Structure formats: C-alpha cells, structure tokens
Amino acid sequence: MSSAKVLVVDDEPQIRRVMKTTLTGQGYEVHEARSGEEALDAVREQRFDLILLDANMPGIGGLDACRAIRATSEAAIVMLTVRSGEEDKVAALDAGADDYVTKPFSMPELLARIRASLRRIPISSDSALIQAGDLEINPAARTVKVDGREVRLTPKEFDLLHFLATNPNVTIAHTRLLQAVWGPDYGNEVEYLRTFINQVRKKIENDPAHPKHVITEPWVGYKFQP
C-alpha cells in the first residue's frame, strides 16, 4: 500500500467518484478538482505526487492545464482522454504528461499506469556523481547541472537521463529503456521515448537539434555520450 498524494481532475462527478473510491481503496490519498483552474489552485497550495488529468474539460482544457502545472510542478501527470489518435497522444506527452490513458479504461490498467508513473528507479545512496563535460548529474540529490547552472527535470526525465548516463557509449534499445524507466508492462511506446528525449535535450543540450550527449540510433535506441 502506498500513500502517494493523488489529485483527480475531471469535470464529471461520477468519474471523480469512482476514482476516489478505487484509489482510496488502494491506499492513495485522493484530492479532487472539478476543472483545470481548480487544479492549478490546488497545485499552488500543496504538493502532489501524481495528477490524473482529464483532457476534455470546459474552461482551460486538459492540455493547457497540463502545461501550466508542468511549469511549476514535478508531479507525475497522467492524462485521461476519450481520443486515441496518435497525434492526441503526442500532444499530451508534449504538453508534459508522463503517460496517457484512453477512456474508458479498466481499473487494473490505470493502477498499473499510476504505479509506473510514480515509479522511480531506485538509486543506491552510494551512486557516484556523474560528470560528463558541461553536464553534472547528482543521483543522490536528483539534480542536474549544465555549466554549473541547475536545470529542472521531471522525475521521469531524470530517470531516463540517469539510466542512459550510467551506461555511457552503449546503445540502449527502446524496449529496454522503456522497461527500465516506466516498468515491465511497457515496451512498445516508442513515442514516449521520442517525446521525453526531446524534452531532456531541450534542457541539457546547448543545441537540441544537434545533440552532443543524448544520441539517437535510428530504429534501435538511444546512447549517452559523455
């Protein structure tokens, strides 16, 4: 039983009701918001571990709310939406969501996604500071510095970068990377990697279009170059 703090954002009361019942039953501490605006207020007041965010809401929609939350919070965000098109998924991930679930979903599936999003790669306390050129990764403090200036990565972005950096100069296949960072249920979600790698590059690379550290190996995977 975990005790992570979860914010459920949906304009439909019945959906909030069923989520609250189930998630509370799973031991999560559940808070509710009825709109994107309410969610932003809640995030300003307290820290959440995970936000379940409905994509279609009146007022500011799910995508805008996601961007706004991501600007100030490192909470894991799982988007819930009725659309399942490829471009909708990419839009959600681009907006800063960690994962994406299509309505209607089965509860075990959603719980698995929640666990995967909350999941952090366990980092032993003695893991060393990684120094790679202008880049400094501190696993104990979960911080990253570029040229001595600290950059903010979401937990998933940090895990992704850290996992790559602990295996320098080795090409890591998509499936392995997904399973390491998101968990054993994952493996086919290549678009997740594409979006998250892009986010990481924007934050740590001087020229994200011509990356020096995180290199794409077409059709295979990604590689970290110190």
Next chain:
Amino acid sequence: MQVVPTMRKRSWNAGGKLFATILAVAGVTVACLYAGVNPTTTGFAYLITVLFIATGWGLQKAIVASLAGVLCYNFFFLPPVGTFTIVDPQNWVALAAFLVTAIVASHLSASAKRQAMDSLRRQLELERLYSLGRSLLLDSGDQRVPVRLARRVAEAFELRAVALYDLSAGQTHLAGAEDLTIPADILNKVLTGEMKNDESSDCRYAVIRLGTKPAGVLGIRGVVSDTAVDAISSLVAIGLERARSQEIENLAKAARQSQELKSTLLDAIAHEFKTPLTSIKAATTTVLADDQFTGQNRELLSIVNEETDRLDNLVSDAIQMSRIEGGKFKLHRSLIAPNEVINTVVAQMRARLEDRPVEMNVGRDLRGVSIDRDLIQLSLRQLVDNALKHAPGHSSIGIGADRAGTEVVFWVSDDGPGISAAEAERVFERFYRGQVNRHAVPGSGVGLAVVREIARAHGGDATVTSEPGKGARFVIRLPLAKEEIE
C-alpha cells in the same frame, strides 16, 4: 420580316389620316385658286404636299394624295377649267409627269422612311436585348429564376404576353398583361420544329436550347422581330443554364453542410456516451479485480464488463465512421504485420463470433505493411460484422491477408446467400441496403461505404466477388509502397 413601326404613337388611325390627306389636297387647291397662281406653281404645290404625306404617312396615303391632286389639278387648273377633259396635249404630258413624279418620289421617300424606322427599331431591340442580357447576368440565381426571366423579357420588350415553358420542371411561367397558355399539342409541334408562328392565337414560339438539347419553349405575343425572338431565346437559355448550375452547386453545398453537421453531432453524442462508459468500466473492473467475487457473481460482472467494451467499440466505431463520412480524417500509417491486424480483429469480435468456425489465413511470406492500423481494423470489423449479419447461424467465416503482385489484400468471406452481380457495386454506396433482406437484417447501409472510403484513402479499393447462393468474398486491396515491393 414583319415590319411594324413601334416608335410612333398611334394617335391617328388610318381613317383619320385618309381624311387629313384629302383635306390637305383640298386645302392646297383652295389656296391656289384663291391666290390665282399659274398652273405650274400649283403643280409644284401639289407635289410638295404629296412628298410631305409620303414622308409622314407612307406610300399608300401618298398615292391617294397624288390621285386626288391629279383630279383637282385637272378639274380646277387645266383648261378647260371645271371639267375633267383636257384639250391641250401639252397638258396631258404635264399631268402624266406630275403623277409619275408624285408616285416615284412618294415611293422613295416612303422607303427611306421605312428604312429609318427599321434601323431605329433594330437599335431599340438591340438596346433591349442588351439590357435583358445584363439583367440576366446580374441575376442572383435561385429557384425563381424562370419566373423572373419571363417577367424581364415581357418588361424589356413591352410584350403583351410571355410564356416560358421549362422542360425539365414541366412548368410554364407566365408574364405580361395577357394570358398565354401553350396547349400541349402546340408545345410538341414547337419542340419538334413543325411550328414557329401560331396565327390563330397571334403567338410566336422559339425553342430554348442548351447546347443542342431543348430545355424549354418561349412563347411571345407582342411586337418584336423574328431575329429578336431568336436572340431572346438564346439569352433565356443562358439564364436558365446559369440558374441550373447555381442550383446544382447550392444542392451540393447543402448536402456537404448537412453531412458535416451530422458528423459533428454524432461525434458530440459519441463523446457524451464515453463518460458514463468510463464510470461503468472503471467500477466494474475495480470490483472484478477483487478476488472475493467468485462463481455466479463473477460471471455476471464479466458480462457487464464485456458488454461495456462492446458498447465502447460501437461508440468508437461510430465516431470513426462519422469522421470518415464527413471526409475529415487523416491516415496514420505505421508498419504493421497483417497477421497481427487479423488476430486483433478476431479477438475484438470474439464475443460476437461465439463458436462460429473462423478460418484465418495469412500468407506466409507477408511482411509488415505501412497502413493505418486502426482504420484497417475498423474496416475488417465492419466486414466481419457484415458477414455475421448475412451468413446463416453456424456457417464458417474466413478472414485473411496475402500479397498479390504489388498489393496487399485483406479479405473476409462468408457462406451466406451471396450478392447478385447487379448489386456488387451498389452495396458500397452509402445508405444502400441489399434488396433481398433489407428488412430482415439490421444496419444502416454505411459500413461498406466507409470500408471503401478507407481503402481508397490508402490508394486502394474495396470490392466484392460473389456467386448467389455460394457466399461472398469482400476484398480490400492496398498498394504496397515501392520499398515494400522489392
């Protein structure tokens, strides 16, 4: 050509003019007698009068005037005065010269006048044709165009009556002060070219042609030349043609708009369905995840869960189909193994297929193809659904994929009643339902149209081969990309 001076006001009738002519001759006679001028001067005075009359009232009156003049000249001025006899042969010559001069001059003057009138009339007709053409081209165009056409023709040419028979609508539009109904037998005669003028009802007719095809008949009662009638009928043809193409365009636009509205509406409704489905699904699966439900309860909950999935698929398909019907969809191609597509479809349809035998048949050397997975699966689900509806209870259903030349083909076959050759193309039309069992089988007639639309969006096509009584085989052919062919 019928010549009618249309410019002059008809304030004088023919009798009045005749009287005035006689009066003019009498006046000249009295004036000359009174003034006591010599016979030569008198002769010239008569001649001038005749010329004036010829110019003003035409040849007929001029001849009357010349004859009257000759008589008066003879009686009052040529010796012996007071009789119609002429003694001096010289005076015979003078009288004859007068008569010939009067008549020839009258004739010349009258024909000059006629030509002037003619060209004036033509100019007027041209002006009227021009203004008619202009008003037709500026017409905004709707269903009431033929009515306005008839009215404009009547107004522009000041006609007593205009009848415009629209062949395609079978309607006659009337305009003008008088009533002009074209009897059916005359209409046929006009259309076959047997009749142009109808003397009994004082009417002229012209066939309105679009290209070479007759589009209607124009009937006119009033003063207008034949050339003008031809020109008017051409203008009316252009006006009708314009109205018709505008109407077709409007209809297409309306159809497009209603299609879009329908799609948007269906999309919105479908999304509304998704919300309660989400609650049901979440609640059911939560309870099912709990091991304390066993036996009968678990079975019943499983049914709720499966039916929720089915309802969700139906709603999703409805959203997809409404988008495809509305024409607003994009392909999201990705590299997919055809056997994976087939397996997914069969798994999705498992509950509907029950224990029906399903023969899956995927070509062994078939590699991944670049297709829109969701849409092709939707198509195959539609085809399987179609087969389930039409084939009898426990007959088998075939589903498969293979390579055929430069194409990959997916097919679904059944042992149903089959489709006649005549219907093989029509079943793909939107809203078409099979002749034999359109009332026995539920459906909207949209599914196969969507299947074809999806195939065509991929650059391929959907077809059916069938022998009545021996089942049907629906085939989706999709062209392979160049690099997939080698």
